[in-house]
Amino acid sequence: MAQTLSEKVWDAHVVRSAAGEPDLLYIDLHLIHEVTSPQAFDGLRAAGRPVRRPDLTMATEDHNVPTLDIDKPIADPISRAQVDALRANCAEFDIPLFRLGDADQGIVHVVGPQLGLTQPGMTVVCGDSHTSTHGAFGALAFGIGTSEVEHVLATQTLPLKPFKTMAINVEGHLPEGVTAKDLILAIIAKIGTGGGQGHVIEYRGPAIEALSMEQRMTICNMSIEAGARAGMIAPDETTFEFLRGKAHAPADFDAAVAYWRTLVTDPDATFDKEVTVDATALTPFVTWGTNPGQGLPLGASVPDPAQIADPTEAAAAAKALDYMGLQPGTPLRDIAVDTVFLGSCTNGRIEDLRAAAGVLEGRKVADTVTMLVVPGSVRVRLQAQEEGLDKVFTAAGAQWRNAGCSMCLAMNPDKLRPQERSASTSNRNFEGRQGPGGRTHLVSPEVAAATAVAGHLAAPADLQEV
């Protein structure tokens, strides 16, 4: 029978299937971080159970860790306790851990791919919703809860009912100056934050095939923001070339590639849901509200809730504008920001840093703006330094930080103050996400850099030539 990509990967991992029961799915890679794992380890200890496959498990410190003074003990006692618990648990259960300061430490969804641990056709889970990032390699990757973390630690499997399938066909090519971030923000604005609920989204079409692996990760990362369980992109030459030579790439690379090539949706397979998007019509895209679906092209103006037909949407828009401190009709380009955050598992990779540095080269961050540049991992930071990008950032007046989640969720000291406004390359603009009372506009790295220079939301094309 003709199958979609996600169905093929699912079927290849069913350990056991019985009528009236969920399928028992084998997990190839389990990623762990400090926030959602302590109770799971506690559960294992209480039941006297070992970790079945520590060799398929990997941990890193990312959510809580500071991005300054990383050689000193973590100042916040609650954060320190969580990090210490992770260290003790990994030592007790023999799980490889990348600690703050290690060369391979960083955001879990940046570290896995850069080590080559994420490969096509695998099942990947983590107690973190943005596990969907790894779907960029044609892996079935999804976030799980703490009980499920314990279940995977103990059994290397999860009992699950199959997900529904959804295709997003992106026709044409992205115009010059339009990025993967703009595309995914436009997709979420189109289908809504619940548009993918219960589904695995497969992104397809010429615009997707033309993307680099890092851009594909940006797209899959935000699948969860459309409500989907996971996002996937079929592996191709771009994927294979990215993996070749990586630390954990298969020794028998050709055998792996031969299998990976079969990981495509069959021509006559059908999806439960299909959506088509025209890439050629897109321009830089930013959010104005408090969920990732509340976005518009940068050239647009803040919407008027009174003009929104759907009463629920209208009420949500009014509430969002109130929180965001915005007036209907204000051109988005007129919105001034205090802070620019470049980083996160959405846009904290080397290509993102290069893109932003390209805009900042020879320019200055506006006096009214604080810009934080937080590499997604230590490797990204080192690579950027090798390329001299850190010099570009600091010469422009931006702060060059150490790796971690940082201001994406403000569990560490990097926070917005109440009513401060940011342009952020992260993935969530929820109320208080970047600090209590903080106001977030989601943007691409290019728009973030241009905004830092202009002092208000802007695209690189808006800036004066240097």
Place this chain on the structure above:
Amino acid sequence: MEKFVTHSGVGAPLRHSNVDTDQIIPAEYLKRITRTGYEDALFSAWRADPGFVLNDPAYAQATVLVAGPDFGTGSSREHAVWALNDYGFKVVVSSRFADIFRGNAGKGGLVTAEVEQAVVEQLWAYLEAEPGAQITVDLQARQLHAGEVTADFVIDDYVRWRLLEGLDDIGITLQHSDEIAAFEKARAEFLPTTR
């Protein structure tokens, strides 16, 4: 998980309906890193009131909580079940449970015994008339007894089977360890390990 077949223990009458999970355990306790040690968090706001039922020494050893309808509504926090367990409760009796709470309870080995509200009223009257009296909860027979009161209760078949067998979800999966091992043997050589 320990097998649950039958349990006898002191019953505590909680004369409240809509006991939401914010009441069972306030959000400030969710920052902790453990799955156990939440006994102080259970009903922490209510326990500040000296008149609260659990502050009465007669109910100090209570293991069966008898509450009004819509127990466990609100947030999905698994901590609510952990806090009840840690305090020592084995069973919650109510005339209606919130779905998510009931699911979490089943995972954590806490029995949710659903009875008619009339039975709850009878139990409240009995437990208040004889503070420190026991309730027996027979999961095999799906029946509870307290003084003159005998009543059938409702619990999901699959959850009941799991509790009787003392199996949590992980325990059930581990029964299929052979199949997991066989699957592992057949996995492709080129798949990565984290070593």
